[in-house]
Amino acid sequence: MIKAVMMMNTQGKPRLAKFYDFLPVEKQQELIRGVFSVLSSRPENVSNFLEIDSLFGPDSRLVYKHYATLYFVLVFDGSENELAMLDLIQVLVETLDKCFSNVCELDIVFNYSKLHTVLDEIVFGGQVLETRTDEVMKAVEEISKLEAASNSISLVPKSVSGWRGGR
Amino acid sequence: MDNMFQRSLEDLIKGFRLQLLGESSFISRALEEIRREIKATDLSTKSTALHKLSYLAAIHGVDMSWAAFHAVEVVSSSRFHHKRIGYQAITQSFHDQTSVLLLITNQLRKDLNSVNEYEVSLGLECLSRIGTHDLARDLSPEVFTLLGSSKSFVRKKATGVVLRVFDKYPDAVKVCFKRLVENLETSDPQILSAVVGVFCELASKDPSSCLPLAPEFFKILIESRNNWVLIKVLKIFAKLASVEPRLGKKVAEPICEHMKRTVAKSLVFECVRTVVSSLSDHEAAVKLAVAKIGEFLVEDDPNLKYLGLHALSIAAPKHLWAVLENKEAVVKALSDEDPNVKLEALHLLMAMDSYELCAKSDPLFCNEIIISVLSVCSRNAYEIIVDFNWYVSLLGEMTRIPNCQRGEEIEHQLIDIGMRVGDARPQLVRVSWALLIDPAMLGNLFLHPILSAASWVSGEYVEFAKNPYELVEALVQPRTDLLPPYIRAIYIHSVFKVLVFCLGSYFSAQESSSGSSSTVAFTYESILNLVNVIEIGVWPLSGAYDVEVQERAKNVLGFIGMAKQDIAKKVNLQDNEAEACRVTAFMEDVFSEELGPISANAQEKVFVPDGLELEENLGDLEEICGKFLKPVESDSVPCADKISFSVSNLRIRDQQEASSSSTSLPPKASSSLLAEHRKRHGMYYLTSEKNDPDSNGTPNDYPPANDLASEILLDPLDPKRKAKHRKSRPVVVKLDEGDESRIITSQAKTKQESVTDDESLSRAIQSALLVNKKGKEREAKGIQI
Numbered sequence: 001m002i003k004a005v006m007m008m009n010t011q012g013k014p015r016l017a018k019f020y021d022f023l024p025v026e027k028q029q030e031l032i033r034g035v036f037s038v039l040s041s042r043p044e045n046v047s048n049f050l051e052i053d054s055l056f057g058p059d060s061r062l063v064y065k066h067y068a069t070l071y072f073v074l075v076f077d078g079s080e081n082e083l084a085m086l087d088l089i090q091v092l093v094e095t096l097d098k099c100f101s102n103v104c105e106l107d108i109v110f111n112y113s114k115l116h117t118v119l120d121e122i123v124f125g126g127q128v129l130e131t132r133t134d135e136v137m138k139a140v141e142e143i144s145k146l147e148a149a150s151n152s153i154s155l156v157p158k159s160v161s162g163w164r165g166g167r
Numbered sequence: 168m169d170n171m172f173q174r175s176l177e178d179l180i181k182g183f184r185l186q187l188l189g190e191s192s193f194i195s196r197a198l199e200e201i202r203r204e205i206k207a208t209d210l211s212t213k214s215t216a217l218h219k220l221s222y223l224a225a226i227h228g229v230d231m232s233w234a235a236f237h238a239v240e241v242v243s244s245s246r247f248h249h250k251r252i253g254y255q256a257i258t259q260s261f262h263d264q265t266s267v268l269l270l271i272t273n274q275l276r277k278d279l280n281s282v283n284e285y286e287v288s289l290g291l292e293c294l295s296r297i298g299t300h301d302l303a304r305d306l307s308p309e310v311f312t313l314l315g316s317s318k319s320f321v322r323k324k325a326t327g328v329v330l331r332v333f334d335k336y337p338d339a340v341k342v343c344f345k346r347l348v349e350n351l352e353t354s355d356p357q358i359l360s361a362v363v364g365v366f367c368e369l370a371s372k373d374p375s376s377c378l379p380l381a382p383e384f385f386k387i388l389i390e391s392r393n394n395w396v397l398i399k400v401l402k403i404f405a406k407l408a409s410v411e412p413r414l415g416k417k418v419a420e421p422i423c424e425h426m427k428r429t430v431a432k433s434l435v436f437e438c439v440r441t442v443v444s445s446l447s448d449h450e451a452a453v454k455l456a457v458a459k460i461g462e463f464l465v466e467d468d469p470n471l472k473y474l475g476l477h478a479l480s481i482a483a484p485k486h487l488w489a490v491l492e493n494k495e496a497v498v499k500a501l502s503d504e505d506p507n508v509k510l511e512a513l514h515l516l517m518a519m520d521s522y523e524l525c526a527k528s529d530p531l532f533c534n535e536i537i538i539s540v541l542s543v544c545s546r547n548a549y550e551i552i553v554d555f556n557w558y559v560s561l562l563g564e565m566t567r568i569p570n571c572q573r574g575e576e577i578e579h580q581l582i583d584i585g586m587r588v589g590d591a592r593p594q595l596v597r598v599s600w601a602l603l604i605d606p607a608m609l610g611n612l613f614l615h616p617i618l619s620a621a622s623w624v625s626g627e628y629v630e631f632a633k634n635p636y637e638l639v640e641a642l643v644q645p646r647t648d649l650l651p652p653y654i655r656a657i658y659i660h661s662v663f664k665v666l667v668f669c670l671g672s673y674f675s676a677q678e679s680s681s682g683s684s685s686t687v688a689f690t691y692e693s694i695l696n697l698v699n700v701i702e703i704g705v706w707p708l709s710g711a712y713d714v715e716v717q718e719r720a721k722n723v724l725g726f727i728g729m730a731k732q733d734i735a736k737k738v739n740l741q742d743n744e745a746e747a748c749r750v751t752a753f754m755e756d757v758f759s760e761e762l763g764p765i766s767a768n769a770q771e772k773v774f775v776p777d778g779l780e781l782e783e784n785l786g787d788l789e790e791i792c793g794k795f796l797k798p799v800e801s802d803s804v805p806c807a808d809k810i811s812f813s814v815s816n817l818r819i820r821d822q823q824e825a826s827s828s829s830t831s832l833p834p835k836a837s838s839s840l841l842a843e844h845r846k847r848h849g850m851y852y853l854t855s856e857k858n859d860p861d862s863n864g865t866p867n868d869y870p871p872a873n874d875l876a877s878e879i880l881l882d883p884l885d886p887k888r889k890a891k892h893r894k895s896r897p898v899v900v901k902l903d904e905g906d907e908s909r910i911i912t913s914q915a916k917t918k919q920e921s922v923t924d925d926e927s928l929s930r931a932i933q934s935a936l937l938v939n940k941k942g943k944e945r946e947a948k949g950i951q952i
Contacts, residue, residue, distance in 0.1 A: 001368060130323070146248075
């Protein structure tokens with residue numbers, strides 16, 4: 001089971017933090033900080049795994065990947081394969097890339113909802129449900145269409161709603 | 168509309184990045200705004216506000232539990248956009264204690280029955296994250312329906328929610344299990360992947376319940392080509408094989424096939440892991456797995472190396488040969504630059520019964536392991552050790568490893584730990600006693616340093632000993648004749664300390680007739696016995712050839728002589744004016760002062776007293792002390808006069824410091840003195856230039872050996888003494904080394920903030936403790952080689 005998915009930049013600012021077991025917000029922030037402090041002290045060219053029992057409890061493992069200014073972090077337990085989790089990060093990044101074409105950190109910052117949509121298609125309730133990028137994209141596009149459709153049902157003229165920056 | 172001017176989430180984010188007010192004030196302003204907006208009746212306004220709040224909660228840790236009811240309101244909207252926001256907020260912030268939780272039941276039901284699969288998906292996701300017993304119970308019929316939906320998208324998601332529903336409402340199993348199993352036969356790989364994922368979790372919790380499905384899983388194992396699916400199935404079999412060993416036989420074959428055929432490293436690793444953890448009795452499979460591990464270990468990719476070591480450490484307890492086969496890789500990993508790899512290698516070695524390992528492999532390897540373990544563990548004053556009792560017993564065990572040549576390092580650590588870690592002292596004394604009592608140890612030259620440490624520790628921390636009598640027996644046993652005199656001297660002094668302690672407790676017990684406060688109670692007979700044993704043991708040494716041994720023996724005997732009378736007297740009187748009593752109390756006082764480690768930088772921290780000029784030219788001293796000192800400029804051989812030694816020594820040191828810090832001489836140092844000294848002691852003087860062609864190119868502090876030999880008698884500035892100043896290299900009893908900040912106890916360490924890799928090692932060591940119970944027993948018995 002996947003316990004958490006996190007994205008944070010190299011200064012420790014979280015860009016995404018999803019915990020699949022309920023935790024109060026203070027604890028969440030604490031964990032994010034804890035993970036960041038471990039990650040920032042890792043040199044390059046070392047393995048991408050960490051034991052983080054003290055943060056997440058027994059049998060917790062962490063896999064991370066460093067892309068430019070972002071750390072992608074997956075926390076999981078013994079029922080997931082480590083290398084498969086590493087692949088999953090790859091899948092997530094590739095999907096984001098397709099979604100935003102040459103994704104960079106700013107895309108992630110400004111597209112908080114879409115980010116969640118993508119992630120929710122891949123990881124559902126702590127389980128990996130979808131690993132094919134195109135399937136995820138299909139679902140994400142459908143959802144975006146639905147959203148846009150429901151959003152524009154208003155008495156405000158279209159030009160104005162466009163101005164409001166419906167992304 | 169009201170929300171035309173409302174800031175959306177995007178506006179909030181943009182504003183955040185551009186803000187000049189400071190984060191917290193920006194957030195509080197935004198929060199105020201949100202609180203106002205969220206109370207609006209218009210759902211759009213509400214949902215936007217909720218959306219912003221969710222963002223703040225997730226990214227900035229703002230509490231959003233107060234908005235629970237609003238989330239329920241938003242979710243009831245018919246618009247997909249609002250629903251999404253509402254569900255996201257709910258999923259993120261609701262928990263078992265949220266009071267409004269039950270209010271969403273109906274809404275969830277409606278959405279689960281929706282035609283739109285994305286609405287269904289929203290509802291399912293919400294249920295999978297926050298589902299409670301009641302929700303699960305009420306909605307399991309819907310879940311059941313969805314598990315049979317024609318849309319694979321929906322079925323996939325429904326499978327994902329099953330786990331939570333089963334977990335919270337076990338009765339749901341009766342309803343939904345069949346459908347779940349049906350899905351096992353689906354041809355859709357994603358649904359299959361989801362289903363086996365669910366079964367994997369179920370098998371972890373309760374393997375026997377999934378056992379009947381073994382044939383289905385077997386079919387998948389053989390037929391599937393999807394790596395994700397295969398990995399999960401392998402995990403299932405790992406759990407099932409542990410309850411049903413016969414399964415192992417059946418699956419070993421297909422697993423080996425996969426191992427041979429696949430190119431996916433993840434699958435290979437999972438196969439290897441399954442084999443070594445659950446199928447460890449199947450030789451052929453294990454052999455293949457170990458071969459694959461070997462391949463992983465020599466890869467460049469640090470991930471593979473790490474995982475290879477991890478698998479090896481699982482295999483190691485039952486298959487020691489696997490480690491031996493890969494021992495070069497393991498030893499290489501000990502010094503790998505990746506801390507994970509290093510720690511994993513260390514963990515591997517510690518988890519094994521190192522005694523057995525070394526018995527079967529060559530001494531060089533043993534010693535390499537030992538020195539690596541010692542150095543890693545002692546780094547930064549034993550930063551990574553949490554359980555010192557275990558570490559101390561490990562040190563004792565290392566001593567017993569045949570061909571152990573690391574006596575000095577172990578000795579150093581025993582004493583160092585004794586000084587630094589108060590809580591470890593009882594264990595230290597125990598381990599030391601076991602080492603001391605063992606006659607075989609005495610014969611081994613390499614172990615003498617360890618024995619000296621053991622005896623010092625026993626003497627110094629005798630108050631933690633369970634049975635001082637046994638300690639004394641160990642220290643005076645006849646075979647100690649094999650020890651060199653300087654270690655013997657330590658033994659005798661430790662005997663003295665033990666004696667003082669015992670007498671002290673005896674006397675104080677006599678004084679306070681209401682039971683003794685110490686843990687060891689001495690009767691008249693036992694104390695007399697003790698004293699006699701010591702006397703008999705030490706008496707022959709009073710005529711020893713070595714002056715130190717002789718002196719110490721005589722000290723002990725003298726003390727005993729005095730104490731004996733008073734012990735006899737003490738039987739009758741409560742007279743605390745007895746001389747022996749006072750002397751004993753006095754000695755106890757002396758010994759009770761704790762010796763602690765001293766930093767190598769301690770001297771620097773001592774402030775130079777006012778008026779003491781260290782850097783001035785001491786030529787003026789001539790006039791004052793001229794009558795006492797020989798003239799410095801003369802070429803005559805400098806005398807070994809104490810004063811001149813210290814003065815010129817001071818000068819030399821000062822010049823050394825001055826010259827070693829820079830190539831150009833600092834203004835205060837007198838170059839004339841330098842030249843003088845160089846003239847006099849040419850070959851002994853270190854050049855300030857590191858690249859001096861005269862030097863041998865060796866960067867050490869010592870002059871070439873040949874030059875030494877001829878001058879050693881004449882020169883008071885003996886290189887050995889110089890060496891002491893320079894390096895403070897400790898001799899046998901180590902009291903002067905290490906960091907300034909005394910590490911008080913292992914429990915006093917607080918390292919909650921930063922989690923280092925090393926902490927995980929401590930967990931590894933803790934778990935290895937279970938394996939090392941065997942070693943502890945052996946050590947408790949004491950005599951065994």
